[in-house]
Structures are given as structure tokens and as C-alpha cells.
Amino acid sequence: MKLKYLLILSVSIIAVSLAGCTKDEIAPTGIKTKEPGTTTDYTAPTYADDYSAIASWSDRSQWNLANVHDPSVVFDGTYYYMYSTDASYGNAHVGHGHFLARRSRDLVHWDFIGMAMSTEPAWVKDTLNNMRARVGLSPIDSPRYGFWAPVIRKVGNNYRMYYSVVVDNYIKTGKVNTADNFDGSWTEKAFIGMMETSDLSSNQWVDHGMVVCSVSDRGTDWSRSSLNDWSAYFKYNAIDPSMIVTPEGENWLIYGSWHSGIVAIQLNPDTGLPLHKFDINDESTWGTRIYTRSDGSRWQASEGPEIMYNAETGYYYLFLAYDELSVAYNTRVCRARSIRGPYYSYDGSTASGSDCFPIITHPYKFNNHSGWVGFSHCCVFKDETNNQWYYCSQARLPANTNGNAYSNAIMMGHVRKIEWTEDGWPVVLPERYAAVPQDAIAESDLTGSWEVITLNYQYKKQQTSSAMTLSLDHKATGAVTGTWSYNSTTGILTVGSLKLNVVRELDWEASPRVPTIVFTGLNGSGRSVWGKKSQS
Incomplete structure (x- = not known):
């Protein structure tokens, strides 16, 4: 059973009739701006978050980061290339x-260059x-196929793409997966192919x-009592590949x-x-399970693993997407x-x-915008020229944004900087x-009003912002309270017991x-705390 397929298919098909809806009403003017206290002119991106008016195939040259789901990114020395799941409004x-x-x-500015695969590989049906x-x-x-979640990596002089193909037909009769069938x-x-x-x-x-396929330890007992039976015939689900070359030169595929x-x-x-040799009848060849959200369940709600290694910390980091993908999706790390x-x-x-922490993305909403939901299934990559790490995933608009009942099928690619905590x-x-532009941030730039969001876990519920004020006498009031201080050398804002990384962003x-100042960090229980300085 492929729950992800049903969710992607249902929200995208139902949106066909509304592909010409009104553009996001908060689209920018595109004029040059200059943040108070800076000396650098800057032009903000102008594309709208609600891209329904340009969602058709004939408008694909205008998509930029529209219609992105489960992305993977690699740099070839000139361009960043992004590949993603077959999903679109x-x-x-x-x-x-x-x-x-x-x-x-x-x-920031992305050109759509087509599809990486022209037709389904013959080996899938034959195998x-x-x-x-x-x-x-x-x-x-x-067979009815779904093409999902590719991962792209450079290995030697070649680029390898590992990709998922699901077969959405019942085992017993081969009929297409519908309730009636x-x-x-x-x-x-x-x-998973390569x-x-x-x-x-x-x-x-x-x-x-x-490369691998879904495997079962139940032999030919593929019976399912009802569509509400979640006991899962397959032990491991061969989708959502990630891949890494370790510092020792070993190559590993992470999936599930x-x-x-x-x-x-x-x-x-x-x-x-x-x-x-991978053998569907020999469990010793299937690999090593490295994570499950629930030991006692074959329907544990985690997927979309992304693996990376940070040489500066000496850790491998496993990023995971939790829960269903249309609204509740949130990102965890271990x-x-x-x-x-x-x-x-x-x-x-x-x-x-068990549930792991930190939570680093979650459905959320700042003021003056509908906010974002379904915000996970990420790739993580690094700019080798400056050691800056990035997070990239889709996020969806909530249903009924701009009066569009199907706006939850609008999936925008989000590229965001990753900062690192002191630990x-x-x-x-x-x-x-x-x-x-990353002009220096002085302590005086931080005083004033902020919006703050703590990414507490609530299933399918956006976390909303609350007001905080940083005063000239180094007192914080509102959403976060206590004494505050700022280290301009490290870029760390301390508010009470919180240590927050401060940078400029849009x-x-x-x-x-317009540009502003933002912060990110973790509270004592591993929930991200986000802040954005309010416009005066």
C-alpha cells in the first residue's frame, strides 16, 4: 500500500479545473529595496507563492520553483541541478x-529544463x-506506475540518480488500486533503480x-483484511532513496x-x-534497519530519509519526514x-x-500570509566554496488560500540556509x-518588534507567530522573556536561555x-524557535 501515492494523486487531479486561479495577492512589485542600516541595494524575487495562474505545461518556462516535490540537488561546477517527484498542480x-x-x-532563479526520463524503463515491468x-x-x-523521490549524487566523474517506481496494482489479481477493485x-x-x-x-x-525492491518476510501471505488494515505485507518499502559516499569512500543507499x-x-x-547480491528471499541481503518510529508497527509514519555527513562535527545526520504529506509533514533529525x-x-x-528530535520544519504561519503546510521530505547539500549548507523541500499552501479549495495541491520548492547550533x-x-546581502549586523539592529514561532509538534496544525520586543535596556518581553545580549563575532543572539543564530534574509x-533580520535555534526540548524582525 502506497499512502503517499494516493495523497499526491488525489490533490493534483482534483486541481485540474482550477489551474487558472488568481495569483498570490501578496506578490512583490520587484522594485529595488535597501534594508535600514545597510548600504547594499537589492532586488527581491518576484514570483508568486500561489502559482495556479501559470501551472499549465505551456507555462513551464515561468515555473521557477513551482511544482516541486521531494527534490534532490547537486552542483556541477556551473549550475545547481534539481530533480523531483512526478507531481504538479x-x-x-x-x-x-x-x-x-x-x-x-x-x-533563487530556476529554469525548468524538462524531464530526466522520457518513458518508463522496460526492466520494471519485466522484473x-x-x-x-x-x-x-x-x-x-x-501496470500503473508512480515515479517518486529521485536522489542525485556525483560519484567519481559521473552523476548517479537513484529513483523510485511504485506499482499501484493489487498483488492477487493485478487490478489497479481502487476501492472498487x-x-x-x-x-x-x-x-529503486539507478x-x-x-x-x-x-x-x-x-x-x-x-538496485533494490520492496521485500516481505511473509512469503505468499499477501492477504489484507480490509482497506483499514495497516499491517503491511512488505517489511521494507523500496522508495525514497538517499545516497552517501562516506569519508572512507564507502557508498551507501538509505531508503524506506x-x-x-x-x-x-x-x-x-x-x-x-x-x-x-540482493535477494528478495534472503533477508540478510536486504540491508540494516537504522531507524523506525515505532518498533511494534509496520505502518510507522516516517519516510523520506536524507543522509549527510558533516566533517566539522564528525556526525552523520539522518533527516526524516514525519506523518502524512499534504498538511502534517514535519522534519526531524537524528x-x-x-x-x-x-x-x-x-x-x-x-x-x-520513538519520536526523534529536533523538529526543524513544521506547518507554520507568519502574519500577512497564509503560511505553509506539508513542509518536509528534504534534500540537504553544501556549497563547497563557502561551506554553507542548505535545506530544500516542498511546502504546500493550506486549502482555501485565495478562495481556492484545492490550493493545498500547490507545492512550492523551498530552499533555505542551514545554520548550526553550538552543540x-x-x-x-x-x-x-x-x-x-549579508551586511554586518550590529546590536542596535536587533532592538524593536519581532514575530516568533516555536515549532511545537501538533498534528496538521500550523504553528503561528507571537510578538516579542527586544528593548534598548536588553530586556525581552512577549513571546520570549528575559535578558538579551548579542555577540556580533559569532552572530549569536542570547535571549534568556535560548541561543539563536542571527542572519539577514528576505x-x-x-x-x-524586503530584506529583514531573522533568527533560528533550538529550545531545551529540541523544538526550533524561529524569529523575524517586523517591518517598522
Whole structure:
């Protein structure tokens, strides 16, 4: 059963009739601005958050970061390339290939360059039906596929893309997954494949076939009692790949969604395929489970793993998307000294088997904007020229934004800077990256009114902002209280017991959009605390 597929499909199909809705009413004017206290002129991005008016395929040259879901980003020395899931408002992408591709020189302005895959690989259907034949099942003549969550990495001189293909047909009869067709069985397995190229600008790829597929420890007992049975036939769900080359040169694939959790399997660096032969009948070849949200459940609500290593801290960081994707999606992080774990939560406890912290994204809302929901399934990447790390994922508008009942199908790509706490945890900025000039911030720049949001976990509920004032006498009142101080050398604002990283970024909620000052940090329980200085 692929819950993600049902959610993506339902919100995108229903939005077809509204692909020409009104643009976001808070779109900026595009005039040059200058933040008070700075000397640098700056022009803010002008694209609207509600892109429904330009959602059609014929308008794809205007998309920028519109229609982004489950992105992955890599830099080739000239451009950042982004690849993402087959998902778009109104299903605009359907019939044009698979895995939306775009590129950018500055991470702000993105050009759509087409689809990375022209048609489904023949090996998927052949492999599926060969596996079905071995257990006495009839072939599926026309499988219904979903193409999800690619990850792109440079390995040697080539770029490898690991991608997910789900088969949305029932195992027993092979019928398409609908309530009317339910035959008392689970839906078929998913596959992770790999293709590579030496030149991203060519968009020409060589496919190397299957890497892994969904696996079950229940033999031929694929029975499902009802559509409300969540006991999951497959132990591991072969979607949502991430990949890493360790400092020692080992290659690892990290994957998994819901079911029994997240798996790590070692790859052959030369081929990009499993180092040891993958066998669906031999559990010892399936990899090592490195995380599950619930030990006792095969339907634990975590997915979208992203793995990275920070040489400055010496930790591997595992980013996870929690809960359903349309509204509740939120991002958690745990860390380990070894790629296979154990991974630890913010409080030092073992992460696997429970909810882990910190929370670094969550549905939220600043004033003067609808805010964002469904904000997770990230990629993480670094600008090697300055060691700046970035977070990138989709976020969705809430339903009924601008009077559009289907606005939750609007999925915008969010690129944001990552800052690091003093004890080595990543935190995400409260505003999207917009190449705002980083003029020095003085203590006097911080006095005045702020909006503050604490990312407390509440299922499907946006966290909203509250007012805080930093006064000239170093008192903080409102949402956060206590004495405040600022270290201009480290860029750390201390308010009471909170230590907050302070940078300049764009106020995306203002009209027109203008630069401001923001902060991000963690409270004692591992919840992110976001702040944005209010416009005077």
C-alpha cells in the first residue's frame, strides 16, 4: 500500500479545473529595496507563492520553483541541478516523461529544463512479472506506475540518480488500486533503480536497472483484511532513496517509507549496485534497519530519509519526514558517529523506536500570509566554496488560500540556509533563501518588534507567530522573556536561555518583499524557535 501515492494523486487531479486561479495577492512589485542600516541595494524575487495562474505545461518556462516535490540537488561546477517527484498542480506534467528537472546558478532563479526520463524503463515491468510468475501469479499487462523521490549524487566523474517506481496494482489479481477493485490483497512492490550520466546539461542518461525492491518476510501471505488494515505485507518499502559516499569512500543507499522503517545497504562504488547480491528471499541481503518510529508497527509514519555527513562535527545526520504529506509533514533529525548507527535524538536517547528530535520544519504561519503546510521530505547539500549548507523541500499552501479549495495541491520548492547550533545540530532559517546581502549586523539592529514561532509538534496544525520586543535596556518581553545580549563575532543572539543564530534574509510575507533580520535555534526540548524582525 502506497499512502503517499494516493495523497499526491488525489490533490493534483482534483486541481485540474482550477489551474487558472488568481495569483498570490501578496506578490512583490520587484522594485529595488535597501534594508535600514545597510548600504547594499537589492532586488527581491518576484514570483508568486500561489502559482495556479501559470501551472499549465505551456507555462513551464515561468515555473521557477513551482511544482516541486521531494527534490534532490547537486552542483556541477556551473549550475545547481534539481530533480523531483512526478507531481504538479493539475497534473500538468502527465504525458511528458518523468522526474521534473530544473537548474539554477544562484539557488533563487530556476529554469525548468524538462524531464530526466522520457518513458518508463522496460526492466520494471519485466522484473515485476518475472517475480510474479515465480509465485504463480498472472502478469500485469499495463501496470500503473508512480515515479517518486529521485536522489542525485556525483560519484567519481559521473552523476548517479537513484529513483523510485511504485506499482499501484493489487498483488492477487493485478487490478489497479481502487476501492472498487480491492481483492483482499496488498498492492505490489516498489522498485529503486539507478541511471547515470557524465553531463547533466545533456539530460542523456544510461539506465542500470534495479538496485533494490520492496521485500516481505511473509512469503505468499499477501492477504489484507480490509482497506483499514495497516499491517503491511512488505517489511521494507523500496522508495525514497538517499545516497552517501562516506569519508572512507564507502557508498551507501538509505531508503524506506512507513512499513518497518529506514534501511541502509552498502553499494559497490564501481557499479552503484548493491555490494553483495540482493535477494528478495534472503533477508540478510536486504540491508540494516537504522531507524523506525515505532518498533511494534509496520505502518510507522516516517519516510523520506536524507543522509549527510558533516566533517566539522564528525556526525552523520539522518533527516526524516514525519506523518502524512499534504498538511502534517514535519522534519526531524537524528545523528550518529557511524553510518549504520546507532542514531541519537536531541536529548541523547536512542532515536530508533520513538519520536526523534529536533523538529526543524513544521506547518507554520507568519502574519500577512497564509503560511505553509506539508513542509518536509528534504534534500540537504553544501556549497563547497563557502561551506554553507542548505535545506530544500516542498511546502504546500493550506486549502482555501485565495478562495481556492484545492490550493493545498500547490507545492512550492523551498530552499533555505542551514545554520548550526553550538552543540552541532542543524537548524533551518524561518525564511527562504533569496541571496540577501549579508551586511554586518550590529546590536542596535536587533532592538524593536519581532514575530516568533516555536515549532511545537501538533498534528496538521500550523504553528503561528507571537510578538516579542527586544528593548534598548536588553530586556525581552512577549513571546520570549528575559535578558538579551548579542555577540556580533559569532552572530549569536542570547535571549534568556535560548541561543539563536542571527542572519539577514528576505521577508517573504511583506508586500513588497524586503530584506529583514531573522533568527533560528533550538529550545531545551529540541523544538526550533524561529524569529523575524517586523517591518517598522
